[in-house]
Amino acid sequence: xxxxxxxxxxxxxxxxxxxxxxxxxxxxxxxxxxxxxxxxxxxxxxxxxxxxxxxxxxxxxxxxxxxxxxxxxxxxxxxxxxxxxxxxxxxxxxxxxxxxxxxxxxxxxxxxxxxxxxxxxxxxxxxxxxxxxxxxxxxxxxxxxxxxxxxxxxxxxxxxxxxxxxxxxxxxxxxxxxxxxxxxxxxxxxxxxxxxxxxxxx
Amino acid sequence: xxxxxxxxxxxxxxxxxxxxxxxxxxxxxxxxxxxxxxxxxxxxxxxxxxxxxxxxxxxxxxxxxxxxxxxxxxxxxxxxxxxxxxxxxxxxxxxxxxxxxxxxxxxxxxxxxxxxxxxxxxxxxxxxxxxxxxxxxxxxxxxxxxxxxxxxxxxxxxxxxxxxxxxxxxxxxxxxxxxxxxxxxxxxxxxxxxxxxxxxxx
DNA sequence: CGGATCGTTGATCAACTTCAACGGTCGTGG
DNA sequence: CCACGACCGTTGAAGTTGATCAACGATCCG
Numbered sequence: 089x090x091x092x093x094x095x096x097x098x099x100x101x102x103x104x105x106x107x108x109x110x111x112x113x114x115x116x117x118x119x120x121x122x123x124x125x126x127x128x129x130x131x132x133x134x135x136x137x138x139x140x141x142x143x144x145x146x147x148x149x150x151x152x153x154x155x156x157x158x159x160x161x162x163x164x165x166x167x168x169x170x171x172x173x174x175x176x177x178x179x180x181x182x183x184x185x186x187x188x189x190x191x192x193x194x195x196x197x198x199x200x201x202x203x204x205x206x207x208x209x210x211x212x213x214x215x216x217x218x219x220x221x222x223x224x225x226x227x228x229x230x231x232x233x234x235x236x237x238x239x240x241x242x243x244x245x246x247x248x249x250x251x252x253x254x255x256x257x258x259x260x261x262x263x264x265x266x267x268x269x270x271x272x273x274x275x276x277x278x279x280x281x282x283x284x285x286x287x288x289x290x
Numbered sequence: 291x292x293x294x295x296x297x298x299x300x301x302x303x304x305x306x307x308x309x310x311x312x313x314x315x316x317x318x319x320x321x322x323x324x325x326x327x328x329x330x331x332x333x334x335x336x337x338x339x340x341x342x343x344x345x346x347x348x349x350x351x352x353x354x355x356x357x358x359x360x361x362x363x364x365x366x367x368x369x370x371x372x373x374x375x376x377x378x379x380x381x382x383x384x385x386x387x388x389x390x391x392x393x394x395x396x397x398x399x400x401x402x403x404x405x406x407x408x409x410x411x412x413x414x415x416x417x418x419x420x421x422x423x424x425x426x427x428x429x430x431x432x433x434x435x436x437x438x439x440x441x442x443x444x445x446x447x448x449x450x451x452x453x454x455x456x457x458x459x460x461x462x463x464x465x466x467x468x469x470x471x472x473x474x475x476x477x478x479x480x481x482x483x484x485x486x487x488x489x490x491x492x
Numbered sequence: 493c494g495g496a497t498c499g500t501t502g503a504t505c506a507a508c509t510t511c512a513a514c515g516g517t518c519g520t521g522g
Numbered sequence: 523c524c525a526c527g528a529c530c531g532t533t534g535a536a537g538t539t540g541a542t543c544a545a546c547g548a549t550c551c552g
Contacts, residue, residue, distance in 0.1 A: 156439055164443045166435060179432040182425075215417045222424035223384075225431055230381040232434050233368060237358055239441045240474035241366045244540070264499065272442035277540055279500055445507070466531065479508055481532055498549075509538070517530080522523105 098123050100148050101200045104172055108220055115214045122206040128152075128193040134175070135191040141180035143201040147173050150197025151261060155269070156189050165270040168194075170258055174224065175199075194266065244273045245281055300325050302350050303402045306374055310422055317416045324408040330354075330395040336377070337393040343382035345403040349375050352399025353463060357471070358391050367472040370396075372460055376426065377401075396468065446475045447483055 098120050105111050105119065125148070128134055134152060135141050145152070147169045154175060155165045166189065169175035180187035181204060202210065210217050238247055248271055252259050259267070268278040300322050307313050307321065327350070330336055336354060337343050347354070353372045356379065357365045368391065371377035382389035383406060404412065412419050440449055450473055454461050461469070470480040 156443065158443050162443070164439060166439060166442075178428055179435070182428055211421070215420065218417065218420040218424055219413070222420055222427065225424065225427050226380055226384055229427060229431050229434065232431065232438060233381070236434060236438050236441065237366060237368060239438065240368075241358065241360050241364070263497085265497085274541060275499075276501085276542080280540090283500080447507095465529085467529085476509060477531075478510080478533085482508095485532080493552105495552090496550085498547105500546080500548100502543105502545090504542085506541070507539080510536085512534090514532085515530105516532100518528090520526090520528100522525085 098125070098200055100172070101146050104146070105220060108223055109216060111216070115216060118210055118213055122210050123200040123202045125198060125200050128197045128199065130193055130196050133190065133192050134199075135177060135180075135187060135189070137188060137190045138186045140184055141177040141187050141189075141191075142204055143176070144181060144204075144207055145169070145175045145191075145199040145201045147171055147175060148198040148200055150193060150195045150199075151258070152191055152197055152199075153194055153266065154189055154191045163269055164272065165266060168255070168258060168262070168266075168270065170261075174228070178225070194262065239272065244271060244277065245285070247271050248278065248281055249285075300327070300402055302374070303348050306348070307422060310425055311418060313418070317418060320412055320415055324412050325402040325404045327400060327402050330399045330401065332395055332398050335392065335394050336401075337379060337382075337389060337391070339390060339392045340388045342386055343379040343389050343391075343393075344406055345378070346383060346406075346409055347371070347377045347393075347401040347403045349373055349377060350400040350402055352395060352397040352401075353460070354393055354399055354401075355396055355468065356391055356393045365471055366474065367468060370457070370460060370464070370468075370472065372463075376430070380427070396464065441474065446473060446479065447487070449473050450480065450483055451487075 101123060102111065102116050102119055105115075111119070123146070128150070134143075134145065135154075137157070149171060151168060151170045152175045153165050154167045154169075154177065155163045157163050167175065175191060177187045177189045177191070179185070180189070184204070211221075238250060242250070248267075251267065251271060264278055264282075265275045268275040271278065273281075303325060304313065304318050304321055307317075313321070325348070330352070336345075336347065337356075339359070349371045351373060353370060354377045355367050356369045356371075356377060357367045359365050369377065377393060379389045379391045379393070381387070382391070386406070413423075440452060444452070450469075453469065453473060466480055466484075467477045470477040473480065475483075
């Protein structure tokens with residue numbers, strides 16, 4: 089047996105689609121043609137503020153973050169995306185208007201990406217993808233809604249504990265500063281929370 | 291000329307769809323057949339916690355709210371829906387699992403609603419609706435994402451001022467308690483915010 | 493080796509909650 | 523039609539949560 093080819097493939101994405109709604113051969117072929125693989129090195133921008141988000145990204149390996157920098161210079165993380173997650177500023181992507189968000193890589197990250205034009209082509213060629221992307225966004229919507237609910241109704245400590253459960257696969261890959269920025273608290277306060285939690289346990 | 295028929299019609303909804311992606315006659319007819327109008331009186335439940343959300347609602351007239359009641363008995367409002375907005379617990383609706391949210395009417399409210407089964411039928415009969423509902427959810431997603439961003443990065447005062455702009459059509463129809471519950475603060479604190487803002491202005 | 497980034501800790505300050513009390517308005521039943 | 527209760531908005535005092543600023547040690551990478 090030989091090693092798998094080193095050249096990146098779209099198969100992880102096709103597997104992902106199949107797990108939602110099975111694709112036929114023609115549809116799989118469309119995916120192979122229209123999605124391009126691309127490697128982003130750690131700290132590299134995927135989307136820079138004020139640019140138009142022109143790529144819909146599927147993370148094969150690595151980790152991205154999407155965030156906003158406010159007037160005071162603080163960054164607020166809206167979303168992480170690691171293996172098998174999507175990353176795009178949907179507003180900018182669909183309305184073709186400049187984004188007030190940024191996306192960059194927290195690790196060397198391999199993505200499969202499709203441009204706006206090719207996504208339209210995909211929808212037109214195979215209407216099943218209208219449905220697939222509808223389901224996909226519905227799922228993201230539910231996740232986002234739960235997060236908003238948590239933010240409205242819970243203390244920082246509760247949010248942190250919940251984050252460590254929900255993102256257990258990610259928590260050890262992320263610096264605490266990034267987690268704090270996702271939770272909407274300062275790194276200093278997160279540090280104090282952690283030591284308080286440890287004390288309470290023992 | 292006669293008065294318009296008093297019997298509620300699906301025309302506002304068809305106009306709404308046409309503004310997104312124009313419908314042909316057959317598609318319009320499907321909407322007329324599959325959406326049913328229904329009146330909810332003030333305080334009446336549209337969805338009760340632990341039930342499955344089986345209806346996708348379009349508000350023709352009035353106002354609904356969707357909220358969660360936490361362990362301490364506090365209610366947290368996730369969304370208002372007045373004229374031409376949608377209201378549904380998407381998670382419960384699509385996964386057919388019991389909801390931990392509630393929906394009720396803040397005013398007497400006329401909705402056009404479609405059941406899960408009929409929505410599937412709609413998607414199957416006219417794939418254009420896959421696209422329409424994809425676009426619709428994309429829009430809701432952007433709104434939700436902006437709100438999350440605000441909640442992470444702004445003070446209560448900023449959120450309140452922003453709310454009064456964004457929801458200016460609603461702000462005078464809503465009791466302050468409801469606005470506070472939407473912003474994620476106590477009614478008392480909102481009251482103090484308001485008086486502070488007035489003082490600063492003069 | 494040296495700078496950049498990260499995590500920690502303490503003191504002080506600002507944002508927001510909690511609880512209690514009070515007055516106003518509105519709708520409903522007697 | 524009035525009275526009463528329910529709900530709403532306001533205010534103040536005291537408490538909690540989390541931010542800010544400054545200082546320090548550890549690690550990592552060029």
